[in-house]
Structures are given as structure tokens and as C-alpha cells.
Amino acid sequence: MLRWLTAGESHGPELVAILEGLPAGIPVSLDDIRADLARRKLGYGRGARMKFEQDELAVSGGVRHGLTLGSPVALRIGNTEWPKWQQVMSPEPVDAEALGRGRGAPLTRPRPGHADLVGMQKYGFDEARPVLERASARETAARVALGAVARSFLAELGIRLVSHTVAIGPVQVPEGSELPMPSDVDRLDADPLRCFDAATSERMVAEVDAAHKDGDTLGGVVEVLAYGLPPGLGSHVHWDRRLDAQLAASLMGIQAIKGVEVGDGFETTRRRGSAAHDELHLADGRIVRASDRAGGTEGGMSTGTVLRVRAGMKPIATVPHALPTIDVATGEPAPAHHQRSDVCAVPAAGVVAEAMVALTLANAVLEKFGGDSVGETRRNLEGYLAAIPDALASEVADGAVRA
Template sequence: MLRVLTAGESHGPELIAIMEGLPSGVTITAEAIQADLQRRKLGYGRGSRMKFEQDELSISSGVVHGRTLGSPIALRIGNTEWPKWTEVMSPAPTDLTDRSRGRGAALTRPRPGHADLVGMQKYDFDEARPILERASARETAARVALGALARAFLQELGIRLVSHTLSIGPVQVPEGSPLPAPDDVDALDADPLRCFDAATSALMVAEVDAAKKDGDTLGGIVEVLAYGLPPGVGSHVHWDRRLDGRLAQALMSIQAIKGVEVGDGFETTRRRGSAAHDELFAADGGITRGSDRAGGTEGGMTTGTVLRIRAGMKPIATIPRALRTIDTASGEDATAHHQRSDVCAVPAAGVVAEAMVAIELVNSLLEKFGGDSVGETRRNLESYLAAIPETLRTAPASEAALLAHDEHS
């Protein structure tokens, strides 16, 4: 069983990330984790904080000479802006001399769309600072670091992930466009919006520019693809073991994510049954599917084809032309505090979604195949695949199968 935990505040000294249960023998380097942390800052429309806030990574435990030990892994992500916040965020009792202005000002105008007001109500605070510090998407840096550990384990089993942007506001990648493969990650990261379609990316850039000019923000949809998964990861036997349910929860836990769909998801609900499901055909190497509408899962389990899951991110709730709110100190109408200047963070959400999918896949794979070392897990996986009768084995989708599908349509 894999367990993960993050701790830390947005303007605190550091974020802490802990992963327990990763088998021994997984190749881990600080450079690989740091590279993923840099990817989280990518994307046209990000604010200045991405430039001056550095993620100083250090590995505190669980890795020796570039290999996991099988013991808990602890990561530290230092905040280079901490010296500016030592008084405001001091863990020791401190008397702030001026609560009316500057960093120490009491945040009594909760921002619509954030955790501010409900957090103040729930945790009995008279201002939003203690809430927004933890609710901040800055916490996703710890998730991305943990996701890098998970992806390293997946790669040992031949499983690779890639994420990309499908839409920014009303601008969408055309239906039926080619899907990126894991080898396309560098090209995606080089694109301003991490979009695999160059023409659509240019339209997305224009949409971000228009929103910035209007003092507004944008959301969008990202998609995560997992290649190389075996069939049968997850389970149909109970609600909390269904992989699609676990993935949906993991993605919905990301700040600002408001919707998740597997495969064609909501589009499938608009189709008739005869056009909604992936028919099965005999092909060289085993059974294949004539389409991929289900997104690589059936009955809460992987099918052995490409896993495809999408997450929808709402527009950033802190808007330059601030939304209306209430000043909780006076009870009077006011405008909300403005804490950041991003216009769009959808490309970064794709990197975070990729990390969360990786973590959940590792959890389900270890539940199925176990193993105290990566070698043992690999042997268990290979033994499981070898034991599947030839008449039941899944083959990759092929041109012959797609032609057969067309003939049967």
C-alpha cells in the first residue's frame, strides 16, 4: 500500500512531501524531481511568482546512491521567499506591529471561489491568511515531487505517462486530433500552452492575451494518458477499489479542478448505446478494441489499452478586476483581496494531474502485484500476464481491427 502526505504553507519555510510504500530499487535522482518541479511552472499566462519563487529540493530520507531503500521517502522543497515572511508566518508567538498594511495586514475580505470564507467559518479564524496559506495551489509542488517518484517506479514496469492541454476557455483541440505519446513530452513542454496541436495552441495564446487585456482569467481541460498498463488493475468488486473512481477522486482533489471524465466521458452520454461502446475483435496477438471511447477502463479496471482521463479546471478565482465580497471586520460590501496575477494555469494543472494519476496508478499496481523490491513487483506482473490464456489476451489496437470495426458498423 502506498501512502503519501504533504505539509507546509504557501509562504512558509518549506513544503514537506512523504511517500511510504515505494519498493526498493527504484532509480531516483534529485535532478529528475527538480525537472518536474520546473515543468509545474510552465505555461503562457503565468504570473511573476513563477519567476522569483524557486523550489529548492532536497531528499531527506529513503534514497541512497540514487536508489530507493523501501523505507519512507521524505522530500523538502524550500521556499526562497521565506526570508520576507519570517515575521508574518513565524511559528513562534509574534506581535505584528502593523496589521493594517503590508504582508502583515489582516485579510478580512475573503475571495469568492477560494477556501477563504468557509475556512474562516470552519476553523474559527477572523481573517483568511491561515486558510489561504494551506489552500494555495503552491501545495501542488509537493504533489508533483511525489509524482516524480511514482513515475520513476512506473517506468521500471514499462508504464509511461504524458499530459496535454485540450482546451483553454472556449478554444478546443479539434475532435479526433492525434494523441501525444510519451516521447512527445519535450515538444509539449516547449509549447506555450502544452498543446499538441500547433494551430490550436496559437488560438489559445490569443485567448489568454484577450483575457489579460480584459483583466480576467481562464480555465480549461487537460488530459492524462498512461501507456503500457496491463489489464486488470483496479477491481469491480467494491466501490473503493474501482480504479476510475480512485483516479477521479485524486484529480478532483487538485485545487480548482471542477470536473473529471474518463475516456469520452460526457460525450458518451450524448450517444446511443450502439455508438457508445468499444466493440471487441480478434486480431494478431489477441483481442483488440475497434475504438477507445471508454478510455482504457471497463468495470473499474484497466483494459490493457491506453488509459485516458481528463480534468476540467475552473478560471482562477483571483481576478485582477477584483470580485465583490464582504469585509468580515466591518460587515460592509468590499472588493476581494488580490493575491496573485496568473491569467491561466491550465498547462501547470496538466503536470499536477499527471503526478496524481501516477501516484494512484502506483497504489493500485502495488495492491495487485505487491513486492518489496521493484524486481519482485516486475516478476509478479510478468507472471500474471503469462498466466492469462492466449484466447483472453489483449492486443494493441491495430489497423486490421479498425477496418473490421468499420465493416461491422
């Protein structure tokens, strides 16, 4: 079983991430992790921080000579602006008068749509800085780094992931459009909004431009696809062991995500049952599904078809034309504090969602197949697939017969 956590604030010295439970022998490339961190900064409509944040990466444990050791993997990601924030975010007490000037001025105008007000109520703070520093999506850099390690593990088992943008505001990829493959990652990352449909991408760019001109922000929808999953990850026997439930929880845990669907999701609710499910047929003696409306899970378990999960991101709550709020220091109406922000961060949300799905699937794989080394995990997977009776054998999404 995997356990992982992150620590650190948006303007603290660094982010820290620890991943425990991985088998030994997984290839870990620092360049690959750095590449994923760079992908997180991509996207048309991103803010100024993405232009100068370096995401300096260091490994503190769990990896030797490019391979995991079976011990906890510990990663650190530096915050480039830390020198400017040392007084504001100092772990040691700071003179109140000095702190009250400039960057350290109390943030007493909580921003609508953020964690500010509720965090102040819950934790007893009289200003929002202690809340927004941890609530910030800066924390997702640590998750992306851990997700890169999890993806390397999955790749050793023939499981590969890709994410793409399917909607920005009202602009959506047409239904029935071609799905990207893992080999299309470079093409996706070269697109300004990580959209696989070029014509739709142009319309998305225009929508972002319009929002920027109006001093507003945009949300959207991203989709993560997983190819090569074996059937049987997750379980139907308890609510918390259902793979789709675990995926939904992990995606809902991303900042600003307000909805999740698996497969055709909410569209399925508008169909009759006869047009909502995936019929089973025989092809060359193997069971195949005529469609993938379920999105790769049935009964809380992976089916072996393409896993498709979508996450809906709300428009960024820090609006340039500041929303009305209350100054809790004076009790008077006031414009919300404006922290530097993006117009649209949906493309980055796709990369973060990819990482969360990778971590969730890696955990499901280890729950099913175990293994203290990646070789043992692979043998257990191969043995499981070989033991499936011929009468029940099916295909995985990459087209290679695995049982």
C-alpha cells in the same frame, strides 16, 4: 499500498512531502524531480511567482545512491520568499501591533471562489491568511515531486505517462486529433500552453492575451494519457477499489478542478449504446478493441488500452478586477483582497494531474502485484501476464504483446 502526504504553507519556509510504501530499488534522479518541478512552472499566462521561485529540492530520507530503500521517501522544497514572510508566518507568537502592518495586515475581505470564507467559518479564524496559505496551489509542487518518484517506479514496469492541454476557455483541440506519446513530452513542454496541436495553440495564446487585456482569467481542460498498463488494475467488487473512481478522486483533489471524465466521458452520454462502446475483435490470435471510447477502464479495471482521463479547471478565482465581497471586520461591501495570481494556469494543471495519476496508478500496481523490491514487483507482473490464458490474451497500449 502507497501512503503519502504533504505539509507546509505557501509562504512558509518549505514544503514537505512523504511517500511510504514504495519498493526498494527504484531509480530516483533529483535532476528528474527538478525537471518536473520546472515543468510545473511552464505555461503562457503564469504569474510573477513562477519567475523567481527556485523550488530548491532536498531529500531527507528513503533514497541512497540514487535508489529507493523501501523506507519512506521524504522530500523538502524550499519557498524562495520565506525571508520576506518570516514574521507573518512565524511558528512563534509575534507582537500583534507589528504583525498588523504591511504583509501581516489581517485579510478580512474573503475572495469569492476561494476557500477563504468557508475556511474561516470552519476553523474559527477571523481572517483568511491561515486558510489561503494552505489552500494555495503552491502545495502542488510537493505533489509533483512525489509524482516524479511514482513515475520512475511505473517506468520500471513499462508504464509511461504524458499530459497535454485540450482546451483553454472556449478554444478546444479538434475532436479526433492525434494523441501525444510519452516521447512527445519535450515538444509539448516547448509549446506555450502544452498543446499538441500547433494551430489550436496559437488560438489559445490569443485567448489568454484577450483575458489579460480585460483583467480576467481563464480555465480549461487537460488530459493525462497512460501507456503500457496491464489489464486488471483496480476491481469491480467494491466502489472504492474501482480504478476510475480512484482516478477521479485524485484529480478532483487538485486545486480549482471542477470536473473529471474518463475516456469519451460526457460525450458518451449523447450517443446511443450501439455507438458508445468498444467492440472486441481478434487480430493475430489476440483480443483487441476496435476503439478506446471507454478510455482504458471497464468495470472499474484497466483494460490494457490507453488510459485517458481529463480534468476541467475553473478560471482562477483571483481576478485582477477584484470581485465584490464583504469585509467581515466591518460588515460592509468591499472589493475582494487581491493576492498575486495567474491569468491561466491550465498548462501547470496538466503537470499536476500527471503526478496525481502516477501516484494513483503506482498504488493500483502495488495493490495488485505487491513486492518489497522493484524486481519482485516486475516478476509478479510478468507472471500474472504469462498466466492469462491464450483465449483471453490481449495487447497493451504500446503495441507490445504482454500476455
